[in-house]
Amino acid sequence: MSTLDIAKKYVDLVKANQHHTILETLFTPETVSVEAAAMPGFPIEAKGLKAIADKGKAWTDNHEVHSAKLDGPWPNGNRFVVRFSYDVTNKPSGRRFQMDEVGLFTVENGKITREEFFYSTEG
Amino acid sequence: MSTLDIAKKYVDLVKANQHHTILETLFTPETVSVEAAAMPGFPIEAKGLKAIADKGKAWTDNHEVHSAKLDGPWPNGNRFVVRFSYDVTNKPSGRRFQMDEVGLFTVENGKITREEFFYSTEG
Numbered sequence: 458m459s460t461l462d463i464a465k466k467y468v469d470l471v472k473a474n475q476h477h478t479i480l481e482t483l484f485t486p487e488t489v490s491v492e493a494a495a496m497p498g499f500p501i502e503a504k505g506l507k508a509i510a511d512k513g514k515a516w517t518d519n520h521e522v523h524s525a526k527l528d529g530p531w532p533n534g535n536r537f538v539v540r541f542s543y544d545v546t547n548k549p550s551g552r553r554f555q556m557d558e559v560g561l562f563t564v565e566n567g568k569i570t571r572e573e574f575f576y577s578t579e580g
Numbered sequence: 581m582s583t584l585d586i587a588k589k590y591v592d593l594v595k596a597n598q599h600h601t602i603l604e605t606l607f608t609p610e611t612v613s614v615e616a617a618a619m620p621g622f623p624i625e626a627k628g629l630k631a632i633a634d635k636g637k638a639w640t641d642n643h644e645v646h647s648a649k650l651d652g653p654w655p656n657g658n659r660f661v662v663r664f665s666y667d668v669t670n671k672p673s674g675r676r677f678q679m680d681e682v683g684l685f686t687v688e689n690g691k692i693t694r695e696e697f698f699y700s701t702e703g
Contacts, residue, residue: 493656531682531698533616538698575654575661
């Protein structure tokens with residue numbers, strides 16, 4: 458599959474809320490996930506399927522998603538970018554906010570080997 | 581200046597159409613600019629201020645911009661992403677189209693040393 462094929466599959470699976478399928482079919486055991494800022498209790502860089510799944514679970518456990526919008530993918534060579542616009546409530550604080558970020562994904566040998574998330578870390 | 585400061589300055593200067601000021605103040609003589617696909621007559625990777633300015637001029641000479649919208653910047657470490665949504669007409673063909681792409685910028689020592697543009701290269 459081309460980078461664009463992988464990118465489209467990734468977008469379709471996120472829209473279908475099939476995060477487990479993403480990990481199982483598009484990621485490798487060594488895939489690295491990099492945040493712009495560390496979530497409490499998690500390193501800024503998670504390596505491997507379990508670490509990435511744990512981080513994802515911590516996020517979904519703590520947030521209620523009211524709506525989600527994806528734009529892209531935008532490809533260049535073996536990488537692609539996706540934009541995420543989420544309307545969420547952080548459960549512990551009750552604070553509702555608009556999450557606006559982009560992901561940069563690196564594809565090697567038909568799998569996503571690196572995902573990096575870009576977002577404001579100010580206020 | 582932080583990466584986010586550079587990013588905001590970049591966005592402000594693009595909005596003000598001050599592309600020369602971007603090259604003169606935010607880029608280095610060795611900055612590299614990478615396209616997702618090569619423009620006719622240009623390499624996919626342009627290195628240095630003159631090559632980047634020439635590529636920019638070729639594009640502006642050949643396109644009329646009806647409207648331009650920038651989203652972002654989204655930062656992560658020493659990089660940031662900006663989204664460009666342009667409504668343009670290609671002058672030679674007369675074809676009007678929506679240009680939708682993202683740029684990924686790398687900052688080192690307070691200057692942008694690499695810009696990479698992501699967009700669909702299909703039909």
